[in-house]
Amino acid sequence: MMKIKSKLTIRHFILLGGMILAINGCKEEELVFPKNANTEIEISENRPTARPTNLTFVSTFNQSIEIYWPELSDRVIKAQISYNEGSEVKKIEVVKFDQATILQLDEMKEYRISLQYFTSEGTASKITMVNLNPRPFEADYKISNVNVQPVPGGVSFIFPTTSTREIPGTISYSFNGKNYNQKIKGNIQDTVVVQGLTDETKLIDFSINMKDEKWNRNVKGDVQIAPGLMIYKLILPTLLVYVEGNNAILTWKNTTRDPLDIQVNYQLNGINKTVDLKENTDAVGKLSFDVDGKITILNVTLATDGTISPVQIIQVKPLSEIIKSGWNATVSDSQAGDGGGAAALIDGNITTFWHSQYSPSIPFPHWFRIDFGKEEILSKIGMIRRGTNTNGFVEYNLETSVDGINFTTIGTALTFDPTKGEWQDYKLPNVIKARYVRITMTKAKNAADAFTHLGEFRAFGH
Numbered sequence: 001m002m003k004i005k006s007k008l009t010i011r012h013f014i015l016l017g018g019m020i021l022a023i024n025g026c027k028e029e030e031l032v033f034p035k036n037a038n039t040e041i042e043i044s045e046n047r048p049t050a051r052p053t054n055l056t057f058v059s060t061f062n063q064s065i066e067i068y069w070p071e072l073s074d075r076v077i078k079a080q081i082s083y084n085e086g087s088e089v090k091k092i093e094v095v096k097f098d099q100a101t102i103l104q105l106d107e108m109k110e111y112r113i114s115l116q117y118f119t120s121e122g123t124a125s126k127i128t129m130v131n132l133n134p135r136p137f138e139a140d141y142k143i144s145n146v147n148v149q150p151v152p153g154g155v156s157f158i159f160p161t162t163s164t165r166e167i168p169g170t171i172s173y174s175f176n177g178k179n180y181n182q183k184i185k186g187n188i189q190d191t192v193v194v195q196g197l198t199d200e201t202k203l204i205d206f207s208i209n210m211k212d213e214k215w216n217r218n219v220k221g222d223v224q225i226a227p228g229l230m231i232y233k234l235i236l237p238t239l240l241v242y243v244e245g246n247n248a249i250l251t252w253k254n255t256t257r258d259p260l261d262i263q264v265n266y267q268l269n270g271i272n273k274t275v276d277l278k279e280n281t282d283a284v285g286k287l288s289f290d291v292d293g294k295i296t297i298l299n300v301t302l303a304t305d306g307t308i309s310p311v312q313i314i315q316v317k318p319l320s321e322i323i324k325s326g327w328n329a330t331v332s333d334s335q336a337g338d339g340g341g342a343a344a345l346i347d348g349n350i351t352t353f354w355h356s357q358y359s360p361s362i363p364f365p366h367w368f369r370i371d372f373g374k375e376e377i378l379s380k381i382g383m384i385r386r387g388t389n390t391n392g393f394v395e396y397n398l399e400t401s402v403d404g405i406n407f408t409t410i411g412t413a414l415t416f417d418p419t420k421g422e423w424q425d426y427k428l429p430n431v432i433k434a435r436y437v438r439i440t441m442t443k444a445k446n447a448a449d450a451f452t453h454l455g456e457f458r459a460f461g462h
Contacts, residue, residue: 326373
């Protein structure tokens with residue numbers, strides 16, 4: 001038994017000695033070369049703040065690759081980098097590892113880069129392989145990736161930031177028969193706004209040019225875009241002017257809430273008057289000024305973003321009945337031979353009338369629609385019954401529209417008393433612009449009645 005044990009011990013020593021040699025060999029390689037040279041690679045778009053522990057490749061602009069080196073044994077005296085450039089195999093030897101090695105590449109393509117270390121004894125490490133795509137030249141990248149957007153009265157160009165150095169250039173365009181050039185300071189000024197473009201309906205051809213003297217590159221790009229609608233043009237259609245008591249009231253809507261300047265010039269009793277409002281940001285604005293309750297001609301200008309609207313000449317007047325010339329009426333249904341049909345609602349004669357269909361019977365609701373023929377500043381509507389007839393409708397809904405398609409509800413379940421022989425007017429909660437008014441009768445005075453009728457309709461505005 002002792003002999004067998006002795007033989008086994010000798011064999012164990014032999015095996016142990018081999019293992020120790022192998023381990024020492026591994027440790028020796030680890031001391032000379034980075035561990036796992038084929039796998040421990042970092043690819044980044046950001047340069048490391050300090051020398052990394054493992055190899056780092058940085059794909060940079062201007063078709064460059066930067067290589068940052070790991071901690072190496074003093075026995076490593078050089079590294080060899082190889083890659084294909086066209087039909088040529090390029091080989092670069094590196095002996096300084098305390099600074100980045102920069103590869104300037106000729107093409108925008110994927111490069112397969114191999115790297116190998118060598119010791120002073122000529123021992124070579126395993127080969128590290130990595131596939132990398134360089135990034136384009138800065139000027140090319142900026143023009144290819146510029147974000148172009150319409151802004152009120154102009155166009156915005158937002159260039160991506162690529163470094164901290166200035167890359168100058170120009171944005172060239174023509175407007176109203178004149179040529180313009182606006183300077184670019186790439187990386188120093190990466191947002192450029194071209195303003196003063198007042199016609200949002202026209203496409204404008206812009207030429208972007210950048211000159212990068214460091215890399216001797218002159219790059220050009222073309223963009224076609226229409227400017228954005230000027231803010232004052234958004235506000236102008238919402239302007240409302242009317243007289244309330246002695247004062248003229250000017251109202252508007254400013255959904256952007258950009259600072260708005262308003263100036264109103266007019267004459268009061270032969271004296272020139274000016275009303276100024278500066279940098280108003282109300283979503284719904286209101287300006288009141290004395291006109292002595294008289295019909296007055298106003299000259300109104302709006303200014304936003306440094307652009308001033310053309311003068312708006314507006315006549316403001318006290319509330320009065322709107323003349324019916326040019327009006328048109330349509331109805332949901334009408335009884336043939338009874339009354340004057342839809343036209344009787346607006347003929348100016350309260351003894352004529354419209355009657356809904358009752359033979360055969362059509363149930364409630366019944367409606368009529370008035371087209372003023374043009375947009376009016378509406379403040380009040382009124383209706384009067386048919387002659388001495390005391391039945392008909394007692395409730396109605398009121399809607400208005402500027403286009404005849406999209407209607408806004410002004411009031412519901414409004415009351416009408418057919419026992420009264422005088423005009424029954426309804427004042428709108430707010431003065432509005434409207435071309436169309438729709439009245440929908442929803443309830444009969446007598447529950448058994450399916451019909452209704454009306455003598456005349458009128459409207460008041462400014």
